[in-house]
Amino acid sequence: MQVVPELETGGAEQTTIDVARAVIEAGGKALVATRGGRMAARLISDGGRLAQMPVNSKNPLTMLGNAARLVDLIRRERVSVVHVRSRAPAFAALWAAKTTDTPLVTTYHGIYKARSGLKRWYNAVMTRGDVVIANSEYTRAHILAEHEVDPAKVVTIPRGVDLERFNPAWVTADRIAALRQAWSAPEDPRLTRFLLAGRLTRIKGHLTIIEAAARLKAAGRTDFEVLFAGDDQGRTDYREELVRAIDAAGLNAQVRIVGHCDDMPAAYLVSDVAILPTNVPESFGRAAVEPQAMGRPVIASNHGGTVETVVDGVTGWLVEPGDAEAWAKAMARAADLGPGKRAEMGQTGMNRARQLYTNAGMCADTLAVYERVLEAHR
Template sequence: MLPALDGGGVERGTLEIAEALVRAGHRAIVISEGGRLVEELEALGAEHVTLPVGRKSLLTLRYIPTVRRLLRDEDVDILHLRSRLPAWIGYLAWRGMKPASRPRLVTTVHGAYTPGRYSAVMTKGERVIAVSDSIVRYIREHYPDVDPERIVRFYRGIDPADYYPAFRPDAAWRERFFAEHPTLADRWLITLPGRITQLKGHRDLLEIVAGLKARGVPVHALLAGGVHPRRQAYWQDIQARITELGLAEDITWLGPRRDLREILAISDVVLSLTRKPESFGRTVTEALALGRPVLGYDHGGVGEQLERVYPEGRVPPGDIEAAVDRLAQWWHDGVPSVTEGVPFTLDRMQDETLALYQSLAAERS
C-alpha cells in the first residue's frame, strides 16, 4: 500500500518488488490512488486496486473496511506498508482481523520522518525494513520500544544491466537532446536530479553555480525533476532567485524525465544537496554505477553510499563554500574516477525482500 504511483523512489521500489513476486510465481496486489506507473505495474503482471488511501482527510478512514475485506477475500499472505497515511489505513484494517487469519505485517521506513505518534505506524510491522544504517539508527533513537530483532536493513538497488560504467547514450539521443538545448554545448554540466521541493537543495545549487561562475568555471546546471502543483510557489521563488543572481543562461530545468539515465551519463558531476538527511539516494547509486562522479552532503544514506563507493565526493552538509571549492578543483585538475563497484544492486534488494516474505509466510502457515 502506498499513496499513488506517479513516480519517485518508493513507487519505483514497489514496482521492483511486484516484478520479483510475479517472476517467482506469486500474486502481487498494489493498493494506491493510481498514477502514470499503473500501466507499467500491470504490464509486469501485477494487479492494481485503486483506492485514495493517501488523501489527508478523515474521510480516508472509510476505506479501512474495504482494505480489511480485500485482505480477507484474497487471502493475502503479506501486507507491506510503505507510507504513513496508507500505513494507518492498512494497519487499522489488519489489526481488526483475527490474528490467526490475518496476513503478516511488513513496514518500510523510507525516511527520517518527524518523530511522533503519526510516524510511529511505520514501526508497527512484525518486520520493519530500514533502507540504510542511518534509518536503523533513527528507529532505535526515536522508537526505543521497537525490538531490534524486528528491524532489518535492506539497501535499495539498481539493475547493473541498465546502469554500468560503459553505458553511453546513443547518437540519436545525443543529437536530439543537444538540439533541444544548444546552450549546453562545451559547458561543464552538473546535474541535480529530483523533484522540485525545498528538501532537494535547489537554493544551494544556485549559490554553487554562482560561486563557480565567479571562479571562471564554464558551468551549466541541469535540474531534472517535476514540480508538484503544491510546490509552484517554491518553484517561483527559485526562478526569481535565478534571475536575481543572473543565472538564467546557466541553469536549465528539464522537467520530469524518462531518460534520466542518459542525462546522468552525460553529466560531468551529479549532485545530492538535500539539507535533510536522505535515507538512501537512488540517483546517487545510479550515477555512480554509470561511472559518473557524485558530490553530495555527507549525511544520511547518501553519506553512507559515498563513503563506500566515492569518498572524494563528500562535503559537509550545507557548506556551499566547500562544495564550490571541491567542484572548482575538479574542473581545474580533473574529476577523480569512480573506481569502486556499486554494491547496491536490484537483485540483492529483491532477493532479500522476498526471502523475508517467504520466512514470514511460512510462519503464518
C-alpha cells in the same frame, strides 16, 4: 499485497513496482492496493494487479473504510503477506492484517519528524509490522532511536537500482544527442557540466548551488555549467525564485533550469558530475546511486543515507549541506580533476553500485523477509 498511497513517482513507488515484478517472477501473485497513478500501467504490464482505493487519504472515516476494503480483499484474494509502505494506509493495513490474521511487513521509507507525542504515535505505526524494513542503516538507526522497537525485527534492505536501465552500454548515441539538443547542451570539452536531478523544491538545495556558482564566477571561472533537471510540481513560486536568483547573480550562461526529464540514464551521460546538495537528510538517496551506476562521480551533502552510498574522495565528494563556499570548492575540485581522473572515479562508483545496490539483491532480500514472516506465522 503491497499497500502504497499512490503510484505516481518516487522511490517507494518504484520499489513497489520492482518487488511486485519479483513476486511474479518467483511464481506468486502481486497485488497492489493504491489510489493509482502513472506507474500503474507498468505494474499491470508486468503482470501485477491493481486494487484501487483511496489509501492515500488521512481522513479517519476514509481510513476506516479502507480497512474494511482491505479485509475483504485479503479474504477474497487469499493474500498471504501484507506489505505497507506509508503511514496513512498503515493504520488500515494493520487493522486488516490483525483481523484476518495475516503477517504484516512495513517499510520505513523516510525520516519522519515528530515534534509532539501524537505525531510520534502516528509515525510509530510503521514499526508495528512483524518485520520492519529500513531502506538504509541511517534509517534503521533513526527507527531505533525514535521508537521502542525490538532491534531484531528491524532489517536494513538498501533500495535497489535498475541496472538494466542505468547501464551506459545500453544508452544509444541518438538518445544522448536528442537530450543535448533539447537542453541546448552540446558537447564542449572546455566545460564541466554538473547535473542536479530532482523535483524543484527547497529541500533539494538549488539555492546553495546558485550561490556556489556565483562564487566560482566571481573567482574568474566560466568553465562550468549547472543544469537543474526536474519538475516544479506546481511550486511555481519556488521556480520563479530560482529564476530571479540566477538572473541576479548574472549566471544565465552558467545555470539553467531544463525541466522534467524522462531519460535519466542519458541525462547522466550528458553531464560530467552529478550533485545532490540536499539541505534535509535523505533516508537513502537514490539520486546519488543512479549516476554512480552510470559511471559519474557525485558530490553530495554530508548527511543521511548518502554518507553510505558516496565514498568521499573515492566515488565522489561529501560536502557540508548549505555551505556554498564548500560546494564551490568541491565543484572546482571536480572540474580541475579533468575527464580522465573523473572517469576513473566514475568506474569505481559504478563497480560499487553494481555490487551493493542492485534491484535483484533488494528484491531477493525482500522476498526472504516474506518467507521469514510466513514461517514465523506457521
